[in-house]
Amino acid sequence: MAERNDATEATRAAHAALAAALPPDDGHDFALARRGFIGTIADAAVPGAWSMAPFAFLDGERPGTVNPSLWRQAKLNALHGLFKVTEGVYQVRGFDLSNITFIEGERGYVVIDPLISAEPAAAALKLMREHRGDKPVTAVIYTHSHVDHYGGIRGVVTADDIAAGLPIVAPEGFLEAAVSENVLAGPAMGRRATYMYGALLPKDAKGHVDAGLGKTVSTGSVSLVPPTISIARTGERLTLDGVEIVFQVTPDTEAPAEMNFFFPTFRALCMAENCTCHLHNLYTPRGAQVRDAKAWSFYIDEALALFGAEAEVMFASHHWPRWGEGPVAAFLRKQRDLYKFVHDQTLRLANHGLNAAEIGERLRLPPTLEAEWHTRGYYGTLNHNAKAVYQRYLGWFDGNPANLHKHPPEAAGRRYVALAGGPEKLLENARAAYDAGDYRWTAEVASHLVFADPANRAARELEADALEQMGYQAESGPWRAFYLTGAMELRNPRPASATPRQGAAGQLRALPAERLLDALSVRLNGETAGAAEIALTMVFEDTGERFALSVENAVLHHRPGVGGPEARLARASLVGLVIGETTLEAALEAGTVSGPGATAFARLLPLLDRFDFWFEIVAP
Structure with missing residues (x-):
């Protein structure tokens, strides 16, 4: 692999400026993330699928190659093990990108969201059984239609369980949404996901540090078992293994098919992935349908009205819980207003005539939201979420006829190179931008030459250098991963293949x-x-x-x-x-x-x- 660079002075200066503007850190989030810890296994290691060992570098001082805010989130997401949320409710965190939750029923365990792959899910269940009793899995709940919430089901249930009709509960439309996002566009989305989650990057301070939403994605066996029970309306009640559950359907929020639910016995509210400890994606860079920020905010507000007065703890499918009626309600209100703010302010500026790129540059959170750690863009960002709202309402076209039928990248690249006066002149201008710390412009200019002449090594190296610094500066885990993976592939081109190289077909095989x-x-x-x-x-x-x-x-x-x-x-x-x-x-x-x-x-x-x-x- 080609040599990677250190952080430049411009990057270190950007980090210093951000650090000075971050909220005070009183350690409260770390206390919440550690609360209820029961036990774990060394490095959360699951052979062939998952390990926290490569992230041991997080125990050291933050290097100049990592954004200070993302470094903090990375340390929080490195905490792993079995945690007691409240009586009867337990989570295993840090065994995959997502959390797996266990509800103690009359005979065994109701499992919520069995991770991405079977091996980490099985390890989590084993850990739960070691500490809470060797009991069977009596039901499974999928909170929504993303693979990190259903792909590991074969690790917690057997073929006999499935044949016997073990209850598998999901929101109405789950299977259609799962197929659409992970199969119809699966090959393209899967390839882009290698960028978004840094799957190809070394796990170190110049590579993958954190995904923001969790540490990274597991690499075990992925499958899809269709649900046996669909939840179609808010207010539906279901008793699984003696545990009563009240459901709230939340379509077109974080996923096309998603639901929150409340356990009256435990006074525990599961917010699925609708409320986690960051600003989520309204558009995910791996590619998916743009999400409805207005609906997202509405359903958080509805959850607050339905369950806020009763909930003594709120947990989710990522990150750590909140305890206490007051803190839970305050958290929900801030998360509610976060998505409504992005929605409303994007449309306000669009109605003033600004386009998506202009709105993305201009939007800033109000002081009351900016003061919270859980509103920061560790996964989604204000910049690309504003563009998502614009796209949902106004589409990809900004209204400027010059942008209605633009040349595709290769044809445009050749024209830009000619306009610059040839490859050397273009590179001269791009290098000047790099020396000035304008890495965004460097990458844009050099990319034109790469698409005009992909064999131009100088262009590839310069664009890679610029993307690398942008990755080091990024607060968002996915932005960092995209930049650094792009830099890696520019420096280390993959040999062409005479035949198509297949992605994983596990979900394809499991489809009805x-x-x-x-x-x-x-x-x-x-x-x-x-x-x-x-x-x-x-x-x-x-x-x-x-x-x-x-x-x-x-x-x-x-x-x-x-x-x-x-x-x-x-x-x-x-x-x-x-x-x-x-x-x-x-x-x-x-x-x-x-x-x-x-x-x-x-x-x-x-x-x-x-x-x-x-x-x-x-x-x-």
Whole structure:
């Protein structure tokens, strides 16, 4: 790996200026984050999936390569183990990006949000059983449709549990939202997530330090088990293993399908991921639908009205709880107003004629919100959240006709290089900006040359140097990770591949048949399909379901029923064929694909793209 730089004087000066403006730190958050600690395992280590050991450098003094505010958040997120929230409610924190919560029922444990992958979830359950008794898991609750809240379910339940109908509770629309965010756009989102979570970066003071929302993402086995119970309306009550729960549905907040809920027996309020100890994303840089800040604020206010007078503790799926009726209510009010402020002020400025970039530069929190640590942009930022509000209402176009049909990056890059007077002249100007500490402009200018000529090593190195300093300065964990990963890939280009390099297919394999066919429709190559017409009936032998598949007008359709000759196969076989794990010839020979419709299927299969997970981001 190419050599990484130290912080420049401009970066150190930026850190000093920020440190002087931060709220006073009286240690209160650290006390909250440690409260109720029961025990842990060394380094929270889960072989092959997770460990806190690489973050031991956080015990030292903050280096110049890390934003002082993010350094503090990183130390808080490094605390790990089993914690008592209140009687009957326990959390394991620091075993993954998210928290896993255990509710003690009459017979066993109700699990809330079983992490990203199975191995850390299993380790958390083992820790809970060691300290609170070897009891079965009696139900699972998914608070919302993001993978860090359901992907580890196989670590806490068995195939027999699932077959026996173990209750799995989720908000209405969960499966559709999970498929949309993690499957339909999954390959692109997954690749961008390697940037957002610093997955490729060294874990050190010049690399990945913290994700803001939690430490980082686990790397174990991810799966999706559909819910068996859907919560459709606020006020629904459910008793799981003798524990009463009152639900509040909160669609289009932090996730398209999300819910908060209250445990009257324990006077404990779960705010899912709607209230955590930072400013969250209204738009997530890995890519997802823009979130509704107005609805987000409304549902926090509704939770305050519904449960605020009764809740003695509030916990969430990330970070640490708040205790006491007064502190819980105060926290909810500040979080409520944080999202409403961003929403209202963005639209106020938009109605004055400012565009998204201008609003992002101008927006500042009022003093009462800026005085809180839990409103800081460790994950979302005011800058990109303001742009998200603008996008939700006004779209990507800022109204300036010069921006309506701009050249794509490679074509624009060539023109910018020519305008600058050639590569050397452009680099001369970019280097001057770097020397002046204007790293944003350096990166923008040098990027044009990289897209015009990706082999220009000087341009790649200079852009990487600028992105690196921007990463060192970033308070947001994702911003830091994006900048530093971009710098790393500019300096260390990945060799091209003759065949698509597949991402993880675990969630694809776990999809119900209809959702799997939804996912295939976005793989149909319209240019290759052209005027082709194909019809068959796909019979899934593992479920007995039949779907009529057809291709016309370069679109793949499916509906339950019969629509042509039958091609019989299991869902897993279909996934293996689509991602290239096997060939149709081998499947026919092995008998895993059969039936008269195999001929039509043989015409369809070559029309389905295989996505290369490692597509370029900072270069053409």
